[in-house]
Amino acid sequence: MNRLLTLTMMGAAFAMTASASVQAQDDETVRFGVDVPYEPMEYRDADGNLTGFDIELGNALCEEIGIECEWVVQGWDGIIPGLQSRKYDAIMSSMTINDDRREQVLFSDPYITPPSAWFIPTDSEIDDVSEEGLDGFTIGVQRGTLQDNYATDMYGDVADINRYDTAEDLVLDMESQRADIAFLDFPVGKATLIDNEEYDYQVIGNMITEPKEYFGDGFGIAFRKRDEALAERFNEALETLRDNGTYDEIYDKYFSM
Amino acid sequence: MQALSEWFTELLADNTIFTAQTLGYYGSGLVTTVQLVFLSLIIGLVLAVPLAIGRSSQRRWIRTPIFLYTYVFRGTPLLIQLYLIYYGVVFFDGIQETWLWVLLEEPFVPALIAFTLNTAAYTTEIFRGAIKATPRGEIEAARAYGMSRRLMMRRIILPSAFRRALPAYGNEVIFMLHASAIASVVTIMDLTGAARFIYARYYAPFDAFLFVAAIYLCLTFAILYLFRYLEKRLLAHLKPLEQ
Structure with a gap:
């Protein structure tokens, strides 16, 4: 925990100056819980691979932070309990930010408001x-x-x-x-x-x-409440992707005519 | 009185659901429901009288088509009939260009047609039963007076059949009122439509539906009262003599 916190503070410091990318150890992996299908946010393509706006953005965020992403498929009903029981570390599955859920989980900044x-x-x-x-x-x-x-x-x-x-x-x-x-x-x-x-x-x-x-407030990535540092790193990465155009690229791919 | 109005104002001020706007939705919903039910019952009644006479005819070619009609409309759910009439008409190519479309474009007329045909079918069967149950003595007496069939129908059979049908018809009216709650599936903002709108708007199913249930209860009470009055007047001759 402390390690994460220090990393984040360093990351925040970096972000303030020039490059927002945060270096993490190579072996660090974040597992995302996701409920499929919910087109075009998350679904399987013809080959059975997970794809969609959430998946692509999530992968881009991890790349930006410099960590590995894994996706764990989980039914919607059990998606918050699964987070709390450590089946995965975050939920990125078109979850609308609201006060009821805030009691249970920690949300990142909203990454999309479905148009x-x-x-x-x-x-x-x-x-x-x-x-x-x-x-x-x-x-x-x-x-x-x-x-x-x-x-x-x-x-x-x-x-x-x-x-x-x-x-x-x-x-x-x-x-x-x-x-x-x-x-x-x-x-x-x-x-x-x-x-x-x-x-x-x-x-x-x-x-x-x-x-x-x-x-509404849009969709957020949900973390365990104590993982504030991790959430903060994703917020920063999101900010960077919005600034450097990667976010728009992914958005246009799914939400333009 | 003053205290009552103050109490009422306070009650309204204390909640976010029953504002002037939502009460307006309920109000116009009430008007729509009453119009829809009243019109379909009146037209259905007018259709049902000749149909019931035809249904009890000796001639098969009159009797059978009417039987088929009542069988179909009593044998299928009203919701399905409403769907078929509302969405079904648009499968006639080019109907949008005909004068009929003026009537069928709005959901009110398709719903009115469905409700009318449905209630006419039930009412026909209620009247047929009442006509069939006419005591033989009344018919024989009419014949003895040398009445023609037509005159006998008008003077003897129908008046006595209407009286006998009254309690069953009162039920049909109440059923119709309650069945009209499905009108909102074809976008009509009737009482139930208003309640569903307010439920969805304020996430308050209990308040929205409880309020509308109370309105339906009041309407039902009015219908019950009307029929009790009619029965008292028209069936007075069947009452046991007071001791």
């Missing part, structure tokens, strides 16, 4: 997603999602909001022209509307991750 996006048919007459632009149109959302809350508060006065139990019901009503525009988790919308050959849809406007009160 939401607007989807329209390619022949739609909607050309912007401002309040005026959606005046009189019907917005489809999944009931009870953060997109539902956002759309209700921002557009509830000018547009109709149709709430569906599943994304599939929403797609059906988009196809039959009962709903004009969908506001969904980007990965969900991409999987159901964009990647589906039968349909002709596109994203309009930017990916939306703000304001925080609707879209």
Whole structure:
């Protein structure tokens, strides 16, 4: 523990000056618990190898810190107990930071807020997603999602909001022209509307991750509470990857059209 | 009175769920539910009377199609009927270009059609049973007076059948009110839709659903009271004489 602490302080000192890379001993390995599949965050490719945004970013972070990464697949229900019983040292598995979990684990800084996006048919007459632009149109959302809350508060006065139990019901009503525009988790919308050959849809406007009160604090890496030093090293590495463009590279790979 | 209103204001000030906005959702949900149930019951009733007469006809070619209709609509869940009518219509190519689409685009009309067809099927069977149970003596008396079949139906059979059907029909009305809770699956913001919205918004299932259950109870109470009044008036002749 002390060793880690010293290392971190040294690392922090380095980071302040020039190079943010922290040297660690070669034999040090961090094991990540991950629950698959959850596309595009973590899943297996055609060859059965783990891949996804979390996996790539996690590996890049370890490389930056100069340690080895291992991934341990663990079901979601037991993922926090597994951390506490030392099956692995951290969880990087699309875990939303919230106060209930903060009681149990220590979170890194958020490394992503999963984006939401607007989807329209390619022949739609909607050309912007401002309040005026959606005046009189019907917005489809999944009931009870953060997109539902956002759309209700921002557009509830000018547009109709149709709430569906599943994304599939929403797609059906988009196809039959009962709903004009969908506001969904980007990965969900991409999987159901964009990647589906039968349909002709596109994203309009930017990916939306703000304001925080609707879209949350985002996903964090979870550590055991006493591993503050380790968490700090990952926070610094994350900062470096954001600065040197590696983060954007990985982000664009999974979250751009 | 003043104390009561102060108490109520305090009660509202103390919670984050039942604000003016969410009560507005419940209010418009109540209106939607009552409209949907009331309209489907009225139209269903109007359809059910001739159907019930046809259903008890001697002629097979009249009787059988009506039997098939009631069999299908009583034999499948209302939720499935609603899905089929709401999502099914869009599989007719080009329906968006016809005048029908004006009606079918909004979820209200498809739901109204599903509920009406469903309640009409049940009501038809309730009336058919009541018509069949007409005492022979009444029919023989009508014949003895030389009434035509049509006149006998209008003056004797139907009035007495309606009276007999009243308690069973009261049940059907209450069932319909409760069945309407599924309307929210096709995006209608009825009472249940409002409750589900508020549940999801505030993560408070208990408060949201308990409140809406209380509203349904009030509605049911009103229906019970109405039917008790009707039974008292219309079935007075069947009451045992007071000692």
